[in-house]
Amino acid sequence: MRAAAVRAAAVCGALVLLAGCTSADGPTAAPEPGAGCPVTERAAPDPDRPVVDLDLRLADDRRTVTGTETVVLTPDLPVEDLWFRLVPNAPQSAGHRLTVEAVRGDLVAGGGYVDAGAAPGTPGGLYRVDLREPVPAGRTVTVELDLRLRLTDEWTPAGFDRLGAADDVTWWGSGVPLLTWEPGHGWGRDPMVEVSGETTAAPAADTTLHISAPGDLVVLMSGDQAPPREEPGGRRVWESHDPVARDVAVAVGEFDTATVDVGGTRVTAGVLAGADTSAEELAEATAEAVRALEGRFGPFPYPTLAVPLVSDDGGGEEYSSAILMGDADEDLLVHEVAHMWFYGMVGNSQFRDPWLDEAFATYAQGHGDTDDLDRAGAVGGSMADFADQDEYEALVYGKGAAALAAAREAAGEQAFDAAVRCYVESQAWTIARPEDLARALQGLEPALDVLVEAGALGRQDVEAAGD
Ligand SMILES: [Zn+2]
Known part of the structure; x- marks a missing residue:
């Protein structure tokens, strides 16, 4: 569906010269570009971008996520080590804990936490993987990280957070070590600061997720999801693929879901019992935001968009092809959907x-x-x-x-x-x-x-x- 959307934009770009393409013509209408920017066609993702595989398991306690992250990086500059962000600067995330239990790979010599301004008592803001030898540009490095994410609901964060757990839902955005590679520039090793906001600089990566969860729960996450398959022990495995994810969100809960197709995108919304809105209303409101913003900024960047409403603390967090909502407010929804262009793409x-x-x-x-x-x-x-x-x-x-x-x-x-x-x-x-x-x-x-x-x-x- 992405390819179709990109083609439509290109066709309209060509039409600009022939017949004029105004915003009234619909979401694929591209206004005539200015002198400083003659491009009308959407750039394709880097064919040499990182490949990430996340194989994660939410335990029956619904508070512990364990598993393995595999990262394949072909850097465009020489590197001597690899850097990951563990905590993307939400001071309120300090109650949760992400640890790296083991690191493996042909070129891997070891790894260690780097404080980078993280709260005392936490592992650190960054994780460095040491390599046996410097790696030249263009050589591929593969690293496997065994991780453990422990979520808490005992400690009340100051507002909605990217990580959370309640009786009927568990969610994690930025819940795994994030590769901080900026192509053409190198590693982002920014310190944590007091201001609450995101601090990632992650490349779009070809990302596959496998999430094993208790069988009575529904998973909503980044990427195009396949139907779940049964696993021994009354569990189910949910898989998805997002070929251009910078960072992913996963929500596992007792969701009621609804799906709406808008343009080339399938929107899936999920709400919990007692929510202020229905799944249908949330999906429709999201589709409306997608429609409105496509008219201004071009085709929606992803073939799918997951919108789990996980809390009523207020706020939202943007991820690749997913939005964690802490509020059903429609104005906020427009803001988060706009982030799919500005941050996601x-x-x-x-x-x-x-x-x-x-x-x-x-x-x-x-x-x-x-x-x-x-x-x-x-x-x-x-x-x-x-x-x-x-x-x-x-x-x-x-x-x-x-x-x-x-x-x-x-x-x-x-x-x-x-x-x-x-x-x-x-x-x-x-x-x-x-x-x-x-x-x-x-x-x-x-x-x-x-x-x-x-x-x-x-x-x-x-x-x-x-x-
Ligand atoms: Zn924002």
Whole structure:
């Protein structure tokens, strides 16, 4: 289904020249691109991207996940070791515990935790795998990590978290060591900071999941899921494949589910007994968000989207082709669905450039209050650059969305939308940087001026884009 969606976009790109393709023509209509970005076709994922296999088992206690992660990496730069992120910076995740029990591989010499600012008493924020010898660019390294994830519901986190457990559901996003490789640049070894947000910079990887779970539970997760198969002991194994996953989410619970097809995407929503909404309503609301955003940003990036509503603590977390919802709020749903383009498909370092996904996801909601532009402080910068949570959210989300809306106003809606669409299609499945956005906006000086003024883009980004 992905290939079909990409083809449709390309066809419409060609039609632009012949008959004009406006947004009224439907979700595949691509506005004519600007001078700085002549691309109309979505970039294909790197054929040499990592391959990840996750073989995991949720124990009958519903609180312990064990299994093996196999990672096949062909780095495009020489490497001396491999780095994984254990805790992607949610300070509230400290009550849960992810450990690496063993590490294997032909070139593997051992491994160890690296503190990287993790909470005292926890294993560490990062895990380093030592290699017997340096590995040149282009040589393939295979590593197997035996892992154990222990989830707690005894300790109440400060708000919705990517990891959690309750009587009728267990969920984990970023629940396994995440390869922090940024093609063309190397390892992301960012420290944990006080501000709560994501800090991953993971490449899109060809990912397969196998989840063994108690037989009376339903699994909703990233990727295109096959029907479950029975396993001895009254368990079932659920499998899925996402060929371009940066990070995956898995929810296992007593879900009632509903499915809706929208465009080339199958949406599956799941709710628990007593939820504020039905599975049908959640699936429909998600499909509506997909439909609306396809009209602005092009075909939905994935053939499937899983939306488990796992809690009512409020909030949501985006993963590749899956969204963990802690709230059935429809405005929040639009934000998380927008992350499928901005984070899922157009990746970014969430530590170094959090605004590239959060400002765009907030802008996609239609939020962009011009009053926010007057707030002092820069939209851009790393997660370490913000004094506290309030400042981080006000500048990255609020002022960031306002700056994008003002840039659109300044450049003209059609030209700006075409440039953003081109940014999306040309940076698909990469880890984008601010200069890539600046490149797509070349020729739209009024928009660039607004974004520089707001401290979203730096002058150096604009200059780098012109090189
Ligand atoms: Zn967000």
